[in-house]
Amino acid sequence: MKSRIKKYVLFVLLILVVILVAVILMFRSKMSHVMETKEITNEYKIEWEEEKYKGHYNGEYSNSKPNGTGIFTSEDGAFSYEGSWKNGKFDGKGTITYENNTWEIGEYKKGKRNGLCRIYTEDDAFVENYYNMGVPYGKVSKYENGNITESDLYINAILVSELKNEAEELNPKALQETIYGEQYIYVEGKVAFVGEDDKHSYFRIDSEQVGMIIGSYRNVVGNKEKQAFIPEMKKGDRVRIYGYCVGTKKNNVLTDKGSYKYDYIQIEPFYGENLSSPIDDLKSDSYEMHKKYPYASYGENIEDEFEVINSVRSGKMFYVQCKLKSATDSQEQYTLVYKGDINEIFMTGEVLHVKGYYDGQYKRLKDSEWTDYNKHTSTREMIYTYLYDVYPAIHIKEVQR
Numbered sequence: 072m073k074s075r076i077k078k079y080v081l082f083v084l085l086i087l088v089v090i091l092v093a094v095i096l097m098f099r100s101k102m103s104h105v106m107e108t109k110e111i112t113n114e115y116k117i118e119w120e121e122e123k124y125k126g127h128y129n130g131e132y133s134n135s136k137p138n139g140t141g142i143f144t145s146e147d148g149a150f151s152y153e154g155s156w157k158n159g160k161f162d163g164k165g166t167i168t169y170e171n172n173t174w175e176i177g178e179y180k181k182g183k184r185n186g187l188c189r190i191y192t193e194d195d196a197f198v199e200n201y202y203n204m205g206v207p208y209g210k211v212s213k214y215e216n217g218n219i220t221e222s223d224l225y226i227n228a229i230l231v232s233e234l235k236n237e238a239e240e241l242n243p244k245a246l247q248e249t250i251y252g253e254q255y256i257y258v259e260g261k262v263a264f265v266g267e268d269d270k271h272s273y274f275r276i277d278s279e280q281v282g283m284i285i286g287s288y289r290n291v292v293g294n295k296e297k298q299a300f301i302p303e304m305k306k307g308d309r310v311r312i313y314g315y316c317v318g319t320k321k322n323n324v325l326t327d328k329g330s331y332k333y334d335y336i337q338i339e340p341f342y343g344e345n346l347s348s349p350i351d352d353l354k355s356d357s358y359e360m361h362k363k364y365p366y367a368s369y370g371e372n373i374e375d376e377f378e379v380i381n382s383v384r385s386g387k388m389f390y391v392q393c394k395l396k397s398a399t400d401s402q403e404q405y406t407l408v409y410k411g412d413i414n415e416i417f418m419t420g421e422v423l424h425v426k427g428y429y430d431g432q433y434k435r436l437k438d439s440e441w442t443d444y445n446k447h448t449s450t451r452e453m454i455y456t457y458l459y460d461v462y463p464a465i466h467i468k469e470v471q472r
Contacts, residue, residue, distance in 0.1 A: 238254075256315065262276055263277050264327045273287045392404055409467040440458050
């Protein structure tokens with residue numbers, strides 16, 4: 072009996088020792104982490120926009136790298152960054168100060184601009200632009216005293232104004248010189264056909280210079296710098312389309328019956344103007360502007376109240392059809408693009424206070440087209456197009472309900 076009690080006591084003591092050792096190890100690990108995240112000052116090197124800076128870092132760190140909140144200042148004082156860090160790189164919101172008395176406030180990821188950034192020259196003057204992992208896209212605007220004084224658009228990290236200056240009109244001589252894919256070109260003519268599927272838009276233009284031209288472009292929200300900035304077009308409109316000439320190809324859009332399987336010159340477009348409904352004739356920031364030129368405000372901030380009409384969900388992405396609460400015309404509808412919780416529900420009539428930015432356009436297949444859509448699948452030799460409701464899209468960054 073005494074032997075059994077002795078074994079039991081030893082077993083209990085062993086368990087207590089194991090628990091004590093585990094507690095000590097956990098405490099040491101926690102203290103080590105606390106010590107690591109205390110503010111320190113260290114020599115540090117960073118690279119920003121192909122320039123290398125040597126200086127000192129003062130702030131939180133982990134695994135011997137800046138991690139958390141901290142300040143880096145170069146030895147010569149020409150550069151400093153104050154804000155959030157992750158794994159030794161700018162990550163989150165921060166402020167950069169340069170030696171020429173300019174500074175920027177922005178969002179960063181893995182050491183690159185990613186999101187909205189403002190570069191200031193004075194307290195009341197700055198340039199505002201969105202970035203996707205260091206690549207500028209969408210609308211870029213210069214502000215003075217709170218008002219836009221200049222604006223332009225980025226396509227593939229190049230300003231539209233620069234692309235237009237370099238483009239030459241596509242004509243027989245240019246075609247003979249084999250400019251395929253090497254030279255920016257533009258084509259002007261009357262729209263003979265437009266078609267839509269879920270990811271692309273198709274067009275055929277009757278050009279006075281080189282006859283019929285066909286083209287297609289990817290046409291969905293969220294494509295950032297890869298999106299083609301093409302205005303709303305309908306048959307009979309006179310348009311000017313900028314892009315690349317990419318040779319000849321058969322027109323495989325089955326619904327363009329009169330021209331199906333004929334060979335045409337093909338262009339890959341990146342920008343367009345509707346000369347029948349020029350942008351200068353439209354009121355700035357009006358619904359008509361956003362509808363006809365969905366990328367004219369691409370990346371521009373918006374904050375307003377919207378009333379929900381209906382919504383659909385794909386995974387965690389919500390596409391909420393709505394109208395401005397202040398709108399008098401119920402046909403002036405937008406689509407809010409929102410990444411949220413899978414259990415969220417948007418109720419018809421609910422009012423949302425939204426902060427976000429314009430994100431091109433969103434297309435929704437018309438109800439009357441669903442039956443025909445389900446009968447067919449696209450192939451290389453047969454492309455069907457369908458009728459879509461098109462709404463200006465707004466990407467939600469914050470929503471209050």
